[in-house]
Amino acid sequence: MYFVKTYRSYIIILIFTLLWQTWTFAQTNQVQFGKNRVQFHDDFDQWLYYETNLFTVYWYGKSRNAGHKVVRIAEREFNDIIKTIDFKTNEKTEFLVFADITDLKQSNIGISDAFEYDGDITKTVDNKVFIAFDGNHNHLRRQIREGIAAVYLNNLLFGSNLQEMVQNSLMLSLPQWFKTGLISYFGEEWSSHYDLRVAKVLSNKRIKDFEQLAAADPRLAGQMFWNYVGFNYGKNAIGNLVYVTRINRNLDKGFQYVLGNSYDNIIQSVFKYYKSRSDEHIKELKNIDRQWKPVTRMRTKEVVTAMELSPDGKSLLMVTNQISKIRVRLVDLKTGKSKTLLKYGSKNKIQAPDPNYPCIAWKNDGKNILICYERFDKINLREYDVGTGKHRSQLIPGRYQRLYRIAYWDDRNIVINGTTDGYGNIFLYKLSTRESTEITTDPFDKLDMTVAGKGSSRSIYFSSNRPDASLTRVSGDSILPVGSFNIFSLQQVTADDGTSGWSMAQHTFNDNFSERLPYVDEQGILHFLTNEYKNNAIVRVGPDEKYRAGTSNVNLINLPVVIDQFALSGKTRKIYLNIFDGERYRLTSMDADRWVASDVGLSKSPKEFDYTVPGDRQFQDSSAVINARHTVFRKVETEIPENMKFITKYGDITEEETSETVRPERANEPKVSGANKMMPLNPLNIVPYRLRFKITDSGVNFDNSMLFEGMNSYIGGGESNLFPPFGLLLKAQLRDMFEDYRLEGGVRIPVALNGNEAYLVYDDLKYRLDKRVALYRKASNERLNIGNISTQVRKNIILMGQYDVKYALDQFNAVKVGLTLRQDRSFYKDTDLNSLDKPNETDQRVGIRVTYILDNTLDKGLNLMAGTRVRVFGEWVKQFEVSFDKKFNFNFNKGHMWVGGFDARNYMELGRHSILATRVAGQVSFGTERILYYLGGSDGWLFPGFNNETQTASDVNFAYQVPAPSLRGFQYNIRNGNNYGLISNELRVPFLRYLSRRPISSTFLNNLQLVGFFDVGSAWTGWNPFTKYNPLNTVYISQPGIDVKVNYFRNPIVFGYGAGIRFLLFGYFIRLDYARGWDTGNLTPPRMYISLGADF
Structure with missing residues (x-):
């Protein structure tokens, strides 16, 4: 102890030096919230991976074929990206391939973050890239390129190891x-x-x-x-x-x-x-x-994602999305009024909605509507009767991973455009038996499917990036379908032998632009979207016409907006458009007299961004038969002509650009251009994933925060046992690759070296029901001065075990149930004779807590967020006794305690950078034992003060004592009791961001904030804080020979106000507050607070 007193200043300097080397950022407020990942299935039980020199690609059962494509595309695209970045790293990029966006959102990786996913830019966490296949290989390629670029840019800008990342994040502000x-x-x-x-x-x-x-x-x-x-x-x-x-x-x-x-x-x-x-x-x-003529009234930030006109042209069926709130609406086009047929989901500003669902379709007679939607990772099909309003539902079989389009074929069957086993194809689905027949079975993308015509003249139209309409069998392992989209159709035919099958025809021929969203009207005229012209245009061609790139005198509509979707009605002569004007989406209508010739006043896309356009080619009408019974392509001994191969901006893959040799072509396999061929995978290199852990978070922190939201035993009260002493917290966390399992341990040693704390936490997040097991031990030595005679040392030991289970209702809401076992043991060390007579004290308690948690906040910066957080809990604590001293003794008849509380916070954005934060919190405790709450002070106060003048109820059995949340302007214990209520408001302004028109390069200046605050609250004993029996209103004065009890009224409610500044220094977020308080009509002298950690 002499050594500590003599060299205390040197020890503190050494500690700060160590902290400057580690740059920890683990400072947070005491109450824990957090968002959820909801697992709806067990598909993630078995992962496989394929490793190359540059990448490691992980996939599971449903995402196998997409995973194979990712390996090949990543190897192919790597050189082009690295040639531009001109940087390489030894860290391998890890791709996690998911069958769809729904599965991607169920991953636990990055669970400690908000996991923002806007759908437009590929999500990455460290060197992990999240890939979700949406049925379009062009989108898959874009995701892979963005993921590689993001990982390598992160390594280039911020380094690959922890020290480089922290140093560069502090010094480099982009x-x-x-x-x-x-x-x-x-x-x-x-x-x-x-x-x-x-x-x-x-x-x-x-x-x-x-x-x-x-x-x-x-x-x-x-x-x-x-x-x-x-x-x-x-x-x-x-x-x-x-x-x-x-x-x-x-x-x-x-x-x-x-x-x-x-x-x-x-x-x-x-x-x-x-x-x-x-x-x-x-x-x-x-x-x-x-x-523009609006079709119907739209809500704020509500956009149309799909629409279908009724056969009579009088109603519009549409799907809308309002920040992930999904509605299916039926609009009367005459009145503009709408009726909501289906509604689900909740507003979510953090993650993009699923773009594929719901799918909608009209029956030919206009009496029925088909709605396909996904809930809890199951695909539901609902048939809605327009006349009666009744509906019937069924589940789509699990073999379908994703549906993109649906349409009625006849009264008993529908046509499905969806993905099975990683490939998008077209199926005939029988509603009564839920049986389906494959119409196509090839690896090319097929989207925008629709059914046109009636009776025997019915056809299925769709857009596809297949090279032509030939039905040559193509292996999905041999090519990469990333070409442009053209319009194709399927007609049901009967072969000479009586076998039912399908024939395919191609209607557009374009190698450098894409045609999408085919629609055929009553006269058999084909309409579709093309991006051949500036923005995109609606083109129409006759039943017997074929559309090729550069065709002149084609009737079309070309507008200075992006046409996202369209619907036409020949009966009402109207065109309904969902357009994007560069800022927002609009649903509008226009008269069907806007058709113009393609060579009149139209401009192509800017040439400086065009691909090389190939020479003209001879038109070939290609058709063949698909046998629906066997659902395989008939082999045709033919080769694709040289002028019909894919034309892309990439050259052929050479042997040097791949890690393996390209296999020879198989017989009867079409010759696709070399740019679209892919390297083969060696099946022996596909390895099952085995659980492995690595250290993902470690560091050293200097603080006095309470671990486990813990409570200190009430032993005589006062500040001596209220605050954990400042100490050095060393911790490390182990996680497996997919972050389904986490193990964290830590030790905190006080600066005074008079105790220690240690904890170990294990989290199992594999399935929807999250589980946690935690162990905690705290030992502290407390010096008690007994007059002027001697000093006694009391040792307090806390042992605690917790088991929690959390059920995620959705991404933002969860219910948690926890069981706690705790033992508080206190004994005196043998420092003098009086200490020998002191009895040991042991308290054992069991507690059950139920908690509801809401958290939809979004981080806007350090100490800045937007959204709402709510935490409501109820707990029952029972004291018991188990001992094994002489014989086994168990007593469950001791005291008990009920505790309830809430903590609600709202963060409102004010302008581009500022935040108005409001917090309302309170707790109550009752029973034969209670908790004593101390009001006042500031969270993380470095030099806490304690008010010893405030009286504490002497007739209440307090088991624990806890500091209530911040109420600045006072010391701790300005009010106390077994209940408290508090309201805090803060205006947080990073003012330098307003003064500079340019990004602030200094991290210190960029995070510098001015804060104005107002806190009001009360703590009291009993049910009514205004009762005259409140101990707050009683003062005892003792003099030799006389004891006086004085009663006078003091307002139980106090408030404080002031201003402060927030800044990041040496990796610590520091709060400086200057506050005054109001107590029963009197203003307190100004008080300065220096605190560590973020605000609430």
Whole structure:
């Protein structure tokens, strides 16, 4: 002890030095919330993986074929990306391949974060890339490219090990557009769609420079910038700029060294460049804005994701999405009124909704509606009777992983466009027996399926990236279907031998642009969307016509907006459009007299972004028969002509570009262009995943936070046993690859070296019911001065075990049930004769707690968030006694306690950066034992003060004592009791962000915040805080020979107000608050608080 007193200052300096080396960020408020991952199935029980020199790809049963494609695409795309970034790392990129977006959202990886997923940019966590297959291999390729770019950019900018990552994150502060825009640049090339978005954003008069545009849409601004740099300076400049910026940890120097100009001048040039390109488009948008006719009233942020016109053209069936709140609405087109047929989901600003569901279809007679939707990872089919309003439902068989389109074929059968075993195909599904027959069985993508015609003239139209309509058998392992989409149709035919089958025909021929969303009207005229022209256009061709690229005098509608969906009615002469005007989606209508010839006043997509257009080819009408009974393609001894092969911007894959040799072509296999061939996989390299752990989080922290939301035993009360002493917390966490299992352990040693704390926590998150087992031990030595004679040392030991189970209701809501066993043991060390007579004290208790948790918050920055958090709990605690001293003794008849409480928080965004945070909290305890709550002070207060003048009820048996949440302006114990209530308000303003038009490069300055706050609360004993018997209103005065009891009224409610500043220093978030308090009409002197950790 002498050593500690003599060298205490040196020990503290050493501790801070160690902390500066580790840069921990583990400071949080005491109450734990958190979001959920909901597992609806056990498909993740068996994972497999395939490892190459560069990547490790993981998949499970349903995502097997998609996983195989990911291996090949990643190997193929890697060189193109790395050539631009000009950076390599020893860390392998790990791809986690999911069968669909629903499965992706069930993964536990990154569970401690909000796991934001907007659907537009590939999600990555560390070196893990999340891939969800949506039936379109072009989208799959984009996700892979974005994932590789994101992982390598993270390693380049922030390093691959923990020390580099923390140091660079502290020293290098980049604007959001810098990284997100570059990832998008690698994933998808510039197109007219981006031109439209830029024009719409720039039409806003409030957008006057690049920084304002970046604040409004960071991803678009970044895509604009990197496209500008690549086009004007060359792609090599992109990697150089990123590298130099990282080396100098300064954006300005990167611009100056690589681009030869300052940051301000470059972004000004970028803004002017796109402004000049968009002027004409902006005029077109302003002119057409006056022509839109709304179809029905839409809610705020509600967009249409699917729509179908009724056969009589009088009603519109549509699917809407309002921030993940899904509705199926039936609109009367004459009145504009709508009726909601189906509604599910909740508003979710964090994760993008599923774009595929619901699927909708009209029956030919207009009397029935078919709705296909997904709930709890099961596909439901509902048939709705329009006349009666009744419906009947059934589950789609589990072999279907995902449905994209549905349509009636006849009264008994429907046609399904969906995915099974990782491939999208078309099926005939019998409603009564739930049996299905495969119409197509090939690896090419098939989307936008619809049924046209009646009776024997019925046909199935769809868009596909297949090379032609030949039915040559193609192995899914041999090619990569990433070509452009054309329109095809299937007709049911009867062969000469009486066998029923299907014939296929091709209606559009385009190698460089895509045709989507086919629709055939009553006259057999085919309509479809094409992106051959600027934005995209609706084209119509006659029943016997074929559409080829460059065809002139084609009737079409070309608007200065992106047409997302359309529906036509020949009876009402109306066209209904769901358009994107660059800013938002609109549902509108127009008269069907807007058709013009393709060579009149139309412009193609900007040539600087076009692929190379091949020479004209001879039109060939190709058709064949698919045998529906055997559901396989008939082999045809033919080769695809040279001028009909896929044309892409990639060259052939050479042997050097792949890790394995390409196998010889099989006989009778079509010769697809070399750019679309893929490297084979060696089946011997596919290995089952075995559980393995690695350290994912370790560090050293200096704090005095309560672990396990713990309570201290009430032994005489007072501050001596109220706050854990400041100490050095060393902890480490082990996680398995998929973060289904976590093991965390830690030890905290006080600076005074007068005790220790240790804990071990194991989490099992594999299934929907999460389980946790926790062990905790705390030992502390407390020095008690007995007059002037001697000093006694009391040792307190807490042993606690917890078992919790949590059931996730959805991503934001959960119910948790916990069982706690606790033993508090206290004894005196033999320091003098009086200590020998002191009895040991042991308290044993068991508790059962039920908790409801809501958390839909979204992090907006350090100490800044938006959304709501709620935690409500009830707990029953029972004292018991188990001993084995002389004989076994068990006594369950001792005291008990009931505890209830809540903590509700709301974070409201004010402008672009500021947050108004409100907290309402309270707890009550009753029974033969109770908890004593101390009101006042500040969470994480470095030098806490305690008010010894406030009286405590002497007739109440307190078992524990706990500091209530912050009420600044006072010391702890300005009020106490077995109940408390508190309201806190904070306005958090990162003011320097408003003063600078440019991103702030300094992490310290970027996180500097001004805070204004107001706290009001009370703690009291009994049921009524205003009773005259409240101990707060009683003061005892003792003098020799006389004891006086004085009663006077004190307002049980106190409040404090003030201002503060928040900043990040040496990895610690520090709060400085200057506050005054109001107590029974009197203002207290100003008080300064220095605290560690984030605000509530």
